[in-house]
Amino acid sequence: MISLAGRDIVHAWGKFVFTGIGLGLLIGVTLVMAGVYRGMVDDGRALLDNSGAELWVVQRGTLGPYAESSSLYDDTYRAIRAMPGVAKAANVTYLTMQVRDSRSDVRAMVVGIAPGGPGATPGWPPYLVAGRHITRSHYEAVADVASGLRLGDRLAIRRNSYTVVGLTRRMVSSSGDPMVFIPLKDAQEAQFLKDNDALWQSRRRTGANPAFDRPGVPGLLDAVNAAQSTNAFVNAVLVTLEPGRDPDEVAAAIRRWRRLTVYTRPQMESILVGKLIATSAKQIGMFLVILAIVSAAIVAFIIYTLTMDKIREIAVLKLIGTRDRTIAGMILQQALALGVIGFVVGKITATFSAPMFPKYVLLVPFDSVVGFFAVLVICVVASIAAIRMALRVDPAEAIGG
Amino acid sequence: MGGKGIRIEGLKKRYGSGDTAVDALKGVDMQVAPGEVVGLIGPSGSGKSTLLKCLGAVIDPTAGRMTLGDEVIYDDGWKVRDLRALRRDKIGFVFQAPYLIPFLDVTDNVALLPMLAGVANAEARSSALELLTALDVQHRARAMPSRLSGGEQQRVAIARGLVNRPPVILADEPTAPLDSERAMTVIRILDDMARKYETAIIVVTHDEKIIPTFRRVYHIRDGVTHEEAGEGRPFDGTG
Ligand SMILES: Nc1ncnc2c1ncn2[C@@H]1O[C@H](COP(=O)(O)OP(=O)(O)O)[C@@H](O)[C@H]1O
Ligand SMILES: [Mg+2]
Numbered sequence A: 001m002i003s004l005a006g007r008d009i010v011h012a013w014g015k016f017v018f019t020g021i022g023l024g025l026l027i028g029v030t031l032v033m034a035g036v037y038r039g040m041v042d043d044g045r046a047l048l049d050n051s052g053a054e055l056w057v058v059q060r061g062t063l064g065p066y067a068e069s070s071s072l073y074d075d076t077y078r079a080i081r082a083m084p085g086v087a088k089a090a091n092v093t094y095l096t097m098q099v100r101d102s103r104s105d106v107r108a109m110v111v112g113i114a115p116g117g118p119g120a121t122p123g124w125p126p127y128l129v130a131g132r133h134i135t136r137s138h139y140e141a142v143a144d145v146a147s148g149l150r151l152g153d154r155l156a157i158r159r160n161s162y163t164v165v166g167l168t169r170r171m172v173s174s175s176g177d178p179m180v181f182i183p184l185k186d187a188q189e190a191q192f193l194k195d196n197d198a199l200w201q202s203r204r205r206t207g208a209n210p211a212f213d214r215p216g217v218p219g220l221l222d223a224v225n226a227a228q229s230t231n232a233f234v235n236a237v238l239v240t241l242e243p244g245r246d247p248d249e250v251a252a253a254i255r256r257w258r259r260l261t262v263y264t265r266p267q268m269e270s271i272l273v274g275k276l277i278a279t280s281a282k283q284i285g286m287f288l289v290i291l292a293i294v295s296a297a298i299v300a301f302i303i304y305t306l307t308m309d310k311i312r313e314i315a316v317l318k319l320i321g322t323r324d325r326t327i328a329g330m331i332l333q334q335a336l337a338l339g340v341i342g343f344v345v346g347k348i349t350a351t352f353s354a355p356m357f358p359k360y361v362l363l364v365p366f367d368s369v370v371g372f373f374a375v376l377v378i379c380v381v382a383s384i385a386a387i388r389m390a391l392r393v394d395p396a397e398a399i400g401g
Numbered sequence B: 001m002g003g004k005g006i007r008i009e010g011l012k013k014r015y016g017s018g019d020t021a022v023d024a025l026k027g028v029d030m031q032v033a034p035g036e037v038v039g040l041i042g043p044s045g046s047g048k049s050t051l052l053k054c055l056g057a058v059i060d061p062t063a064g065r066m067t068l069g070d071e072v073i074y075d076d077g078w079k080v081r082d083l084r085a086l087r088r089d090k091i092g093f094v095f096q097a098p099y100l101i102p103f104l105d106v107t108d109n110v111a112l113l114p115m116l117a118g119v120a121n122a123e124a125r126s127s128a129l130e131l132l133t134a135l136d137v138q139h140r141a142r143a144m145p146s147r148l149s150g151g152e153q154q155r156v157a158i159a160r161g162l163v164n165r166p167p168v169i170l171a172d173e174p175t176a177p178l179d180s181e182r183a184m185t186v187i188r189i190l191d192d193m194a195r196k197y198e199t200a201i202i203v204v205t206h207d208e209k210i211i212p213t214f215r216r217v218y219h220i221r222d223g224v225t226h227e228e229a230g231e232g233r234p235f236d237g238t239g
Helices: A004-011 A013-051 A076-081 A184-192 A196-208 A220-229 A247-258 A265-276 A278-308 A311-319 A324-356 A365-392 B048-055 B083-090 B106-116 B121-134 B150-162 B180-197
Strands: A055-058 A086-101 A105-113 A140-144 A154-157 A160-168 A179-183 A236-241 A261-264 B006-015 B022-032 B037-041 B063-068 B071-075 B091-094 B168-172 B200-204 B216-221 B224-229
Touching: A004 A013, A004 A324, A013 A265, A013 A278, A013 A324, A013 A365, A055 A247, A076 A086, A076 A236, A076 A247, A086 A184, A105 A184, A154 A179, A160 A179, A160 A184, A179 A184, A196 A220, A236 A247, A247 A261, A261 A265, A265 A278, A278 A311, A278 A324, A278 A365, A311 A324, A324 A365, B006 B048, B022 B048, B022 B063, B022 B200, B022 B224, B037 B048, B037 B180, B048 B168, B048 B200, B083 B091, B091 B150, B106 B121, B106 B150, B121 B150, B121 B180, B150 B168, B150 B180, B168 B180, B180 B200
Parallel strands: A105 A179, A140 A160, B037 B200, B037 B216, B091 B168, B168 B200
Antiparallel strands: A055 A236, A055 A261, A086 A105, A086 A154, A086 A236, A140 A179, A154 A160, B006 B022, B006 B063, B063 B071, B216 B224
16 A cells, blocks of 8 residues: 555645644643643642641631731640641741842742751651751751852841752742741741831831720739730641541531631642642633634644645646545545644653753643644544545536536 | 457546436447557547446446446446456456555556455566566666656556456556647557457547557547557557
8 A cells, every 4th residue: 555645745745844843842832731620739749748747727717828928826836736737836927028139139939947857747758858957046047059049148038148058849839839937936936926117117006095004003004015016927837647547537526616717738739739720720621622612723724735735736636536435535644744743852852951941840741742632633623624525525626628 | 259358338527417318328339359549539528437437336327238348337227246346356447646555655556456356565566567567667666656757657657557357458647747749659569469468458648649549449428439540550650
């Protein structure tokens, strides 16, 4: 047998290669889009894994601490630590902000970690790629390498400045921002404490309120002021369990006795994947649909034009007795060839461009396989119009009037 | 001549229906024996192309009978089932323009039909080459059609029409794009082929130069044919 499609492709290779490259770039974008979604899910999982927690205790009725804001009194963890089944419980704060170093500023998630150490205290970065962990209770930071910070860099968070003493990897927020770990006290200050002006203003207002400044009650104003300026909160308590404990049982106990909201790992994952990135996922899904339609339109257009150019040859082929199957096969094979060229170009483009994207792009082989078959299906669908036209060509046209 | 060659009796073709119907063929009789080349001539609009299309099983006649060898193709509205296979196996076409497949080289243009019919590539190519040699274009065997002169293309097209050794070849103005010397060559080739492969060949033409070469000519006018003995002059172009 002879491959008419193959011969035509070799003959008109320029058209095929250039269309294939164009289509390939589209497919590449599609694969990267899928990779962005996978990256977001993976970032979410990494966030949960690296927190070292098995339960997340958050403000009652919130989806905190990642998907919604949550605040708890910073002594809540003591009561939780005393619950049966709980091995460790540690405060943690999360605050997404611009972190400045001497050169520029970078968007980061500032994590306040309770005193302790890696492994011993949930919330600590599990491993470092350079430097050391935080050893002092103030003004030291461990930063994710993705932040661009280096050992010894000084960075400013609110009023204080911190020295980067260690670097870690793959510690990112669910939106892909690199993490910067600082001691809990500093982080609480950054997040919850008022600045000097606000403090002064608040004292002035309290002092002006006759209810607090009573001549007959000395010391009341001072007490109120102290209470107002030391209200210490955290965003969540990270909990690890004693070996063999059922997370759901312990979570239920904490909910019942402490009247707090508690999430297990699967619940947290469904919040991150199902709620926090759901809109982004839909957005990406829309893009995938549009890209699929555009790709189909391109393949359909090209195959249709290539077939139009061959109307006379097709009439001749039919006249001399070529079967419809052979002619349809030729067009279909060309569409598929275009798809395969496009997919190869797209896969290469995606693979080489993925690391250049600011967000994590995770290319999963499964997505490539699905993408490959989607491309083939698109090509088959796109060739229908051309095949119908070719089959309608009248062999009598080859003879003419 | 018996049942050999191609024979039509009372062939009619009506295009359209009602008020706009056109009777392009009004009862045509014709017979061409194996090894014979006949001319089909007539003014524009007389029905030449329509007749050729009916003979080629490209369009179906409205009435009449056509037999090819011993096989009945059409009989008053009845027709054989697979006309495309019939065309592939029994009828060779040579067009006014060569209509070669531009993405196949000369050999494969000729070998295409047997290849599509399942003949091994090597075998199909060797019979193609044999024909190309007979037609004296074997030196262009691996060239692409676009690199060939008009005369070479027409010879390749003739080779393609002959490759399945069809009992009938239909040629529509095969000499139109050629100068008179080459036109003579093409007609001589068709004549040679007709003898060599026992083929019945019908040549539609306007070409005054080649008309005298036919031994038998059918004139067609207003959908009716008249047979005439031709001059049967030699192919030296001096006639
Ligand atoms: N497809 C068609 N539909 C309607 N009328 C046609 C069609 N083809 C040819 N005719 C008519 O049939 C007659 C014969 O045409 P044709 O066979 O093309 O003649 P020729 O080839 O000798 O010029 C003409 O009157 C032409 O208008
Ligand atoms: Mg005509």
